[in-house]
Structures are given as C-alpha cells and as structure tokens.
Amino acid sequence: MKPYHYQRARDIPGAVAALAEQPNGKYLAGGTNLVDLMKLEIMTPDMLVDVRRLTSDRIEETEDGGVRIGAAVTNSDLAADRTIRSCYPVLSQALVSGASGQLRNLATTGGNLLQRTRCVYFYDTTTPCNKREPGSGCSAIDGHNKDHAILGASERCVATHPSDMAVAMTALEAFVNVHGPDGERRIPIEELHRPPGDEPERDTTLEHGELITAVDLPPLAFASNSKYRKVRERASYAFALVSVAAALDVEDGTVRDVRLALGGVAHKPWRATKAEEALRGEQANEANFRAAADIELEDAEPLRDNAFKVPLARNIITRALLELSEER
C-alpha cells in the first residue's frame, strides 16, 4: 500500500474543506472496498479523511412520511431496521443479499453507493482498463465478459455497478444528500451514478470533495409490496449476474403502479422505465410482465459471453412481478 496521511475532521464542513485542498485525497467510511483497492494499489490516495463518525448513523422518519438514512448507517443496521423491513422490504432484502455478515457490519450506506466495479480487469493491474487508467483501453470488451453490462455501456467500458442496495434505492426513487465545497445539494439517485460514456473513470456525478451525508426514501405506500431477486453463481456471498428490485401496486387485477430496477446489467443501477410504462393500466398477468420485460430488454447489446443475461433478466422480472401480484 502506498503511504498516505490520515486525517480526522471535527465536523462535516471541516472534512469537506480538508479534502477540497487535496486533489488526490479520499473520504474513508467503512473501508471495506477502499482499503482493499488501496492494498492492490488500484487506488492510491495520498490522504484519507475519516468521515465514519461524522455523518449520521441514524434512521429517522421525515416530515413527509419518508425515511432519512444517515450515510454512516451500516448495511446491517439498515437491513435490520423495523421500518425498512415492513415499509421497504426490497431494500432490506437487497442488503442481506450482498456481501457477508462481517462486511455488512463495517460497510456504510454512503460507502455502499460509492463502491467501485468488480470487473476482473479493473482489479488486474497487468491489463489495460480505461476505468483504472484512462486511455489504456478496455480488456473486457473482447475478453472474458460474462459478468459485464448489456445495457448503456460504451466502447470504452462495459463494467457493471456492483451494489445491490443502490438497485433497491433506485426503484424507491431515493434522493442522495451531498455536502460539498459549494454547499449542499440533493440528487435523485438515478443521477448519482453515470453511464461510462467517454469517461469511465468517473463512476458518479459527484465533484471532488462532495460528501454523501444521507439518503432519503420518499414515502411510497405500495413499497410494502416489494422484493429483491438476485441470481448469482453460488447461493451466497457473490455479486449479482442479474438482479431486480420490484414494487407493485395492483387493484382488481390491474397494475396501478410499478417500480422496476435492474442490477448487474449496466454501469449504474438500471431503472426499467420502459417496462414500467408498458405495465401501468395493464392486467397483472405473466404474459404482460414478460412482454414488459422484453420491451426494456430490446435495447440490450450483449457481449460474447453474457447473452444469457437477457433471458435471465426477463425471467427474474417476470417472476418477481408474479410473486408480488400473487402475494397480495
């Protein structure tokens, strides 16, 4: 690991000011991904500003009936929270489907959103990777790419975003609260992560020095009828090949409203808006669920090794929606 300076700050503005002066500095929270990347010298910050004890570690109800999750809330505390489990089960399920018990006890809400891709070439420093070393090329496009993106990728990068939590939050239309050198702002989670485009080295739209302080879940009555389904290569402790976060509101057999987001298919959590639009007002049945999934997946551009993700995504979308329409 490269040497670095470790700094604690008194408060959030102090942390933001400290990092703003260090172009090659990083915030440290749980460290479960960052410390690993530093050991591998994939990330080599010269300063870490520790924010784990600065941001809130509480989950609170908001005035509008939603929930505010402090950035330092651990993945395990968030998954175990009673309100989350009954009002937003998709989020609790997404969290416990990721990592291990030990990691979830360290990992934070803010850090989970900012974890880096698990693309094998990003981790293999002997191979070119535009995300790790801009301009060096993408080894995955013509390489082993079964884990890679089928939607929204670019010629520069086909990596996927690894978070399960963020997929559930995307379906729930969460807002990410950020404190930066120019003050505070609130970003719809769909605008936090970005497609790779010409700058795959940038995972998010955050500017240097901006710190995630909390995530807000707006009230959503039918989120109590939601679930997360994840398919991976072993039963536990693995990243998703494809996952889906779904919430469904059915009345008299008709879809009143629906939320769908996919994981493991793109550089960001993929909100399936086309499928959602196709379903609103339609009969809640398997044929319609399948047809809606197909509409979303029309844009899929599979690579050599990952064409299986298209039918897999179609099947788990259909299955999740069927289960949600039957369980009511």
Added chain:
Amino acid sequence: MNEEEIMLRVDCEEHRIIVDTRTTLLDALRERLGNTSPKKGCDHGQCGACTVLLDGRRANSCLALAVAHDGAEIVTAEALAENGDLHPMQRSFIEHDGYQCGYCTPGQIVSAVGMLDEVEAGWPSHVTGDVSAEKISLSDAEIRERMSGNLCRCGAYANIVPAIREVADERARR
C-alpha cells in the same frame, strides 16, 4: 511520517501503540500485539479467517484500518474462554470435529458467536422468508447463509453447522 498513536482494548487489555496509518487491525493484533488468534487468510475480506468482534460486532479485521478504530474494543477467539473454561462454541467445535487444519477456526468461532447475537436481535438474512418477521427461526439454511463469510478450504462445513446448531439450541432453551 504517516504514523498515529492509538489505543486498542484487546481481549479486555488496554494497549497504546504507534502505528503506520496503513496498518490494518489484523496486522496490529498479530504483528504488534502478538495476538495470533485472528488469522491472515486472503487479506481481502473474502475468507473471514481474520474475524474479530469489533465493538461487539463481528468484522473482518483485515479491511479495518487500525487508525480508524482508535479506542475500539476488540475480542478475539482467544478471549472467549473464561478462567480456563472453553466458550460453549469452542467446546461444540471440538465435540463436533468442526475443523480439519484449524486455520479458519478462530474466525469461524468468533463469527458464529457474533452471528447468534444477530439472530437474537432479530436480524433477517437472505434466506429469511419474511424479512418483516419478529423472530428468526434458525434453520440449518439460516446458519449456512449467515456463516457464508467464513470459508473453510478443508470443507468441514458438514460438522461446523451442527456445532453451531447445538450452541444455538442450548441458548434457545435457556
């Protein structure tokens, strides 16, 4: 120099040490404090051999930076025994032959102890049918899922699960 003075309470004993900011909790425990109970397996948070209780919760000590945990309370498998009496989880691993080479065992045992506290607190897991349920019924599938962060390359799982099961059942009877 990138060094910091920190205090760690390890197995009920207070230690003040100056560490390089790059030192992980695992290396501080093993290399600086001579506590070789937590093991270095993968050193990347994948195998769980380094598991300790960090402020009461199981955690991978290989991914925790020592400087970031100044003042922390750490319990390793070594301190689970009291006055020479093995912890029930340690006894159960022996009785059920829950290991072969033994390298992953301290991590397995600490993780199992932390895991049972999580179950008692009602935390759901990936295999919990209804995440909003009040109580967790600890099936073998639940034990396997909750222990998936601890790898045993000898493959002693078939005995590890019954070892944990027995302690869990004992606790439930109390």
